[in-house]
Amino acid sequence: MKLLSAIALLFVFTVASAQDKGMHFEHNLTWAQIKAKAKAEKKYIFVDGFTTWCGPCKYMAKEIFPLEETGTFFNANFINVKAQLDTTANDSEEIKKWYQDAHNLMVDYQIRAFPTYLYFNPDGELVHRALGSTNAPEFIKWAKNALNPKTQYYSMKKEYAAGKKDTAFLHALALASQQAYDEPFSSEVVNKYIATQSNLYRADIIGMLASATNKTTDPGFKVFTENPEKADAFLRPGTSANIVKSIIGKEVLPSLIYKEGNTYKDNIDWENVKATLRKQYPAFGDEIALPAQINYYKQTQNWPKFSETVSTYLAGLGAKANPSVLNNYAWAVFENCDDVACMNKALAWSKQSLSGEAANEPGFMDTYANLLYKLGKKDEAIKVEQEAVAKDPSLQGTLDKMKQGKPTWD
Incomplete structure (x- = not known):
């Protein structure tokens, strides 16, 4: 007993000493x-x-x-x-x-x-x-x-405001502004520094541009649009495309589908929207227009059109389809649509989401089980939901409803 007390005291002393050093x-x-x-x-x-x-x-x-x-x-x-x-x-x-x-x-x-x-x-x-x-x-x-004082961020900002603009200083300030998460000032400084450089395809330059490219007029937009593979050599694959699509989605798309007040235009001609985007951005047109069209049908509760457009979009993506996106689309149908054809399409999306690293994701398994259950495949649904519950006990309530034959979609 005395030995245990001594060990306990030593442990407390050791922890306290470690904390004291921090x-x-x-x-x-x-x-x-x-x-x-x-x-x-x-x-x-x-x-x-x-x-x-x-x-x-x-x-x-x-x-x-x-x-x-x-x-x-x-x-x-x-x-x-x-x-x-x-x-x-x-x-x-x-x-x-x-x-x-x-x-x-x-x-x-x-x-x-x-x-x-x-x-x-x-x-x-x-x-x-x-x-x-x-x-x-x-x-x-x-x-x-x-x-x-020479490297203090706000001191450097004062020097910049006073007119200091040499290349070395702009480089240091650009890095500091990104570290400070100081937007939109950071984009301004990065773009000024980029203007002094002849070779933009360097790891440090591409890294800066990835954080500072927010508009179609930013120099990085041209880099990521015209040479995505070259830029992605310094980034994760697909980063350039994601940057471009995000900017187009925020800057170009709204005028095509929204009227004043950010409400949808009446009778949107989606084929014209796609054609306009394809003409301006051939590599990204459909990838931007189709998700917007899907969201439009979701907001307007047009579930047959929703499922039809999702199927078109996913067919274009193939194996690149994000499991979370697939799951979200499938869950939206489960919650809102009773049409068997619609739900069978959603079941296929849900099954596709359960692949790779997401194969055992309990939330995705739950979506798949719920769709099976709503389609009348009770035994199969319960089996999948039991596997989901084993990984996430919070789903037990859904499993209980399935066993009792109660709706899980109310």
Whole structure:
């Protein structure tokens, strides 16, 4: 018993020592008090803007903040603050007292993605910003940039506004603006830097363009439209096409199908829409028009046309069809259509979604089982749903209804 107590104490001491070596975060101080402390101690402030649901936030808190190398640097140079930017029913009193300060930080500094890191000088002025999860050396590098006036993001923005536009500076500012997630300014700077370059097909250039291309007039749009395979050599396959389709879908398509007020035009001529897009963007016309047409039939509850158009769209995609998209289309039919021909088409889409890495996805299995059940194939449906429940117990209620012969689509 004494030996167990000694081991327990050693474990507690070891854990406490490990935590002590990591970053030390302030507790029970208001934002005003933290700024006053920073001014008195002449130290910078580091703010970790996180949410409770954010995966990268949890990774940083668990794997990076507790490291000795991280703690050594940050504790010496910063007053460290955690700002929870969402609210939950389980929030502690300390978190609740910080609700207003956290809200003000999110609004005042336009935090739109998580985790966002804010760095303030001893006078409480924001000088630098970064975003996302990374390893300890890179995380420390970001913080070092915050301490150096030459690499502080907001100091660089002031220099840019004052007229500094040399190539090396534009390159550094473009990278910093993307790290800061500062749109639309980032796109402006990236495009200015790109204009100074003769060879755009480099890993660093393509990476910048992938983040900064948002309009048909951006230089990256031409790169991704005319040479998608060449650009994708530096990206994931299909990235160029996805960028182009997203921009066309936001910038070109709306004028063809919507009237003022973002409501659908009367009697849309979908063949004309497709022809217009094919003429302007031959490689992407149908891939943009057909999903829009599918959504139109979904919104107008025209399920025969919905299933017909989905079948046309998926036939063009073949094996490239995304399992999640297939599942969503199939579920929409299950919930809204009683036509047997319609449901049989949806059953085929659902079956196709259960392939590759998604073969054992319980949500997709549930869709397939529900369609089987609605089509009267009860025994087969129950068998599939049992497999789904084994992977996701929350689906038990659906399985119970199937066994009892009750509708699962109400």
